[in-house]
Ligand SMILES: NC(=O)C1=CN([C@@H]2O[C@H](COP(=O)(O)OP(=O)(O)OC[C@H]3O[C@@H](n4cnc5c(N)ncnc54)[C@H](OP(=O)(O)O)[C@@H]3O)[C@@H](O)[C@H]2O)C=CC1
């Protein structure tokens with residue numbers, strides 16, 4: 060079978076292929092792992108507030124389940140495609156394997172423009188989407204969660220729609236729910252917390268001090284804004300942040316809490332009236348900072364950006380922000396990149412802790428959740444740098460992938476999936 064040679068799926072496949080040189084997974088299993096198990100496309104008629112009917116397209120891709128139920132978020136965004144959802148489902152497979160969760164990988168998406176829709180329209184769309192994919196999800200089958208433009212409220216609607224068909228409440232069918240409906244404390248900020256933890260870890264590894272290190276973050280939604288807050292709490296100096304409307308920059312450091320409040324009230328970066336210069340999203344990527352954190356969409360660090368980039372470390376909060384030609388440049392230039400499947404794994408780790416709590420019908424404290432998250436990410440980070448240091452692997456991404464591929468392939472072998 061052939062697949063496209065450009066786009067997020069091609070990027071994900073080339074990342075796997077590079078790691079296979081070191082992982083040396085059985086060829087037959089490796090061949091299998093390059094294809095998602097299945098993808099469902101659904102069409103979703105929704106009555107809009109003005110009385111018209113609009114038909115949306117949605118997807119759920121289940122990439123691999125050898126290690127356990129499929130797991131991965133749902134994205135509402137105008138640029139969603141089947142190719143992107145498949146790549147994101149693959150990235151979930153390697154992410155859950157790398158942090159050693161008993162899950163496989165999946166991802167869902169709906170092509171829509173949430174900013175132009177009312178809350179009622181979003182709820183009707185979410186319910187339609189959940190009805191469309193409900194036969195392929197379930198607490199021990201496939202467990203969705205939030206991603207771009209989806210949040211605890213959307214997860215509550217998904218849980219309710221699924222539960223209506225089951226005839227009783229099924230909390231474990233999604234994670235990232237409101238805490239009062241079976242969500243866990245700590246999930247909202249978990250991905251940003253994981254970004255902060257892995258940034259601190261890579262600074263320790265490089266023998267550098269995070270105190271006063273300058274940080275630029277592209278994307279100031281759930282992940283970017285929490286990463287900014289938690290890195291500031293750890294002493295770093297966040298000098299630039301952005302959303303779709305553009306960015307704000309102050310070389311002396313931004314007032315992160317004020318910006319957070321502005322964004323939480325629905326404000327755009329372009330309209331922020333605090334002290335800070337404006338900066339474009341492309342200039343932000345090339346700022347002279349210690350750390351660059353892409354926390355928005357895929358493929359923003361292109362070959363050209365990689366050549367001009369002046370950050371000394373890149374921490375990938377977004378999924379798939381770096382293209383393969385850009386990776387080559389960054390390896391050549393010796394710029395360490397903490398890969399997405401490690402840097403943004405905090406979200407799925409805490410989703411797992413939510414699922415465990417729902418299964419046990421027992422709630423943990425925030426302190427327990429955060430301690431478990433830190434322990435799991437520290438262990439995964441240490442494994443990645445050990446593989447990088449000892450196995451002659453050229454970069455942290457390839458080290459992370461070789462661990463994830465070996466674990467997933469081992470599960471296939473143990474289960475005898477290839478007679
Ligand atoms: N939520 C989670 O738990 C996890 C998320 N991720 C990844 O993190 C990234 C961000 O997700 P999340 O924070 O949840 O999403 P949100 O929807 O909460 O926020 C996305 C942010 O990115 C901005 N943005 C969108 N498109 C662009 C663009 N083209 N250029 C610059 N900024 C842009 C948005 O701006 P605006 O608001 O103006 O549209 C917003 O500030 C995604 O890649 C996601 O897959 C990874 C792991 C878990």
Ligand SMILES: O=C(O)CCC(=O)C(=O)O
Pocket residue numbers: 130131132133151154202203204205206234235378403404406407408410
């Ligand atoms: O929390 C989860 O289950 C998945 C989050 C997600 O979509 C991701 O890590 O990209």
